[in-house]
Amino acid sequence: MRQDKEETSVNLSRRLLLTAAGAGGAGLALGALGHLAYAGQVSEPAPSDQIPFYGEHQAGIVTESQDRMHIAAFDVQTEDRQELIELLQAWTQAILAMTQGQEIGEGGALAGSYNAPPTDTGEALGLPASRLTVTIGFGRSLFLDGETPRFGLAGKLPEALIELPHFRGDMIEAQRSYGDIIVQACADDPQVAVHVIRNLARLAFGKANVRWSQIGFGRTSKTTAQQSTPRNLFGFKDGTENIVAEDSQALEENVWVTKEGTDQAWMVGGSYLVARRIRMHIETWDRSTLGEQENVVGRLKSSGAPLSGGDEFTPPDFAMPGRGGPIIPKDSHVAVVHPSAHGGARMLRRGFNYTDGSDGLGRLDAGLFFIAFVNDARTHFVPIQRAMSANDAMNEYLRHTSSGLYAVPPGIQAGQYLGQQLFETV
Numbered sequence: 224m225r226q227d228k229e230e231t232s233v234n235l236s237r238r239l240l241l242t243a244a245g246a247g248g249a250g251l252a253l254g255a256l257g258h259l260a261y262a263g264q265v266s267e268p269a270p271s272d273q274i275p276f277y278g279e280h281q282a283g284i285v286t287e288s289q290d291r292m293h294i295a296a297f298d299v300q301t302e303d304r305q306e307l308i309e310l311l312q313a314w315t316q317a318i319l320a321m322t323q324g325q326e327i328g329e330g331g332a333l334a335g336s337y338n339a340p341p342t343d344t345g346e347a348l349g350l351p352a353s354r355l356t357v358t359i360g361f362g363r364s365l366f367l368d369g370e371t372p373r374f375g376l377a378g379k380l381p382e383a384l385i386e387l388p389h390f391r392g393d394m395i396e397a398q399r400s401y402g403d404i405i406v407q408a409c410a411d412d413p414q415v416a417v418h419v420i421r422n423l424a425r426l427a428f429g430k431a432n433v434r435w436s437q438i439g440f441g442r443t444s445k446t447t448a449q450q451s452t453p454r455n456l457f458g459f460k461d462g463t464e465n466i467v468a469e470d471s472q473a474l475e476e477n478v479w480v481t482k483e484g485t486d487q488a489w490m491v492g493g494s495y496l497v498a499r500r501i502r503m504h505i506e507t508w509d510r511s512t513l514g515e516q517e518n519v520v521g522r523l524k525s526s527g528a529p530l531s532g533g534d535e536f537t538p539p540d541f542a543m544p545g546r547g548g549p550i551i552p553k554d555s556h557v558a559v560v561h562p563s564a565h566g567g568a569r570m571l572r573r574g575f576n577y578t579d580g581s582d583g584l585g586r587l588d589a590g591l592f593f594i595a596f597v598n599d600a601r602t603h604f605v606p607i608q609r610a611m612s613a614n615d616a617m618n619e620y621l622r623h624t625s626s627g628l629y630a631v632p633p634g635i636q637a638g639q640y641l642g643q644q645l646f647e648t649v
């Protein structure tokens with residue numbers, strides 16, 4: 224994709240920089256690059272590691288799931304609507320550049336004034352775009368501070384952007400939950416994802432700051448038909464029955480907000496991001512037998528097939544008898560969350576494994592950073608999570624420590640900024 228010259232005045236490719244530096248020394252490379260870049264003469268092949276930034280929907284939802292994630296929630300400090308818009312505009316330009324594997328800002332990491340901080344922090348120099356996607360969403364607190372309207376947005380608050388309720392067993396930590404704006408950066412290289420959050424935080428200085436952030440390694444879902452099913456930290460295949468990019472009917476019915484399905488025109492083509500940090504008691508899990516583990520999940524650990532038989536993609540038969548009850552236990556995870564138990568409601572899951580060191584008692588602080596995209600959390604997440612918290616045998620091994628729901632606006636075209644629909648749709 225070509226970069227819109229009006230939107231970014233400089234076009235410093237991180238990879239080209241490295242190549243040129245290798246050929247003729249860093250100083251020479253930078254001089255030459257500055258000239259070529261400003262003249263718009265840099266011609267690189269369109270790399271397959273770039274995910275288009277513009278589109279009907281934001282990237283990072285149906286995009287084939289990358290392997291790494293850094294997600295951050297920002298709280299907005301400024302109460303000035305125009306300043307907030309300018310922040311979103313600056314973020315849009317920076318995100319566009321980073322998804323193209325370019326440095327951000329006038330001088331990038333190295334070519335700016337010697338007497339000023341560089342406009343790009345530099346740790347992604349030499350790294351390709353790495354299939355980076357950056358997806359943003361708005362929390363309820365951006366619209367209302369309790370009952371007090373913010374930024375003149377109270378009338379734009381979608382009915383569906385609820386406060387998620389407390390679920391049985393929840394141990395939610397406020398300092399790792401909620402937030403005004405969510406930024407989900409996914410890439411195949413963790414350094415590229417971290418570079419995004421760091422640079423957006425830098426651009427936000429004085430206007431917004433990071434409330435919480437989480438790094439995820441190892442995808443726990445498949446989001447395209449050809450993608451292999453990965454394993455989560457319980458060692459089970461995760462994502463088998465996920466909604467995939469090719470299934471446009473399932474996306475229409477469960478993921479994208481439609482005109483008929485919302486009270487807010489600006490959300491049409493958008494979605495809702497549900498985030499839950501779920502600690503997994505893996506030491507307890509590791510002491511349970513294979514049979515117990517499979518009964519908890521409702522699927523075989525080896526192939527991911529349902530306990531009722533077949534292969535990974537065979538639909539589960541919840542009526543098939545076993546010893547003393549259905550062969551797929553009623554309290555198994557798959558039985559509790561299956562769409563057939565929830566009026567057909569499905570979600571596009573896009574979570575990641577996480578490990579945050581250990582907890583001082585010799586146990587790993589590890590688990591699943593659960594992310595799902597749905598068109599209405601009231602129908603597509605809350606009832607399922609409620610059933611899970613009440614009946615799921617997996618609960619014994621889980622603790623939900625963070626929670627968040629965010630309205631993800633639709634995608635944008637060149638010349639627009641992320642979230643523009645919210646501020647400019649009547």
Ligand SMILES: C=CC1=C(C)c2cc3[nH]c(cc4nc(cc5[nH]c(cc1n2)c(C)c5CCC(=O)O)C(CCC(=O)O)=C4C)c(C)c3C=C
Pocket residue numbers: 455457459460461462463464465499501502503520522556557560561562569570590591593604607608611621
């Ligand atoms: C409320 C939604 C869900 C939460 C929270 C959740 C947590 C969670 N899940 C696993 C492991 C697996 N989940 C699987 C399937 C699955 N999970 C949910 C929902 C939540 N999971 C759904 C809707 C489904 C699909 C059900 C279906 O359509 O059959 C599976 C099986 C493989 C698969 O289909 O992906 C596993 C394994 C963990 C470990 C976890 C919390 C840490």
Ligand SMILES: [Fe+2]
Pocket residue numbers: 556560
């Ligand atoms: Fe699950």
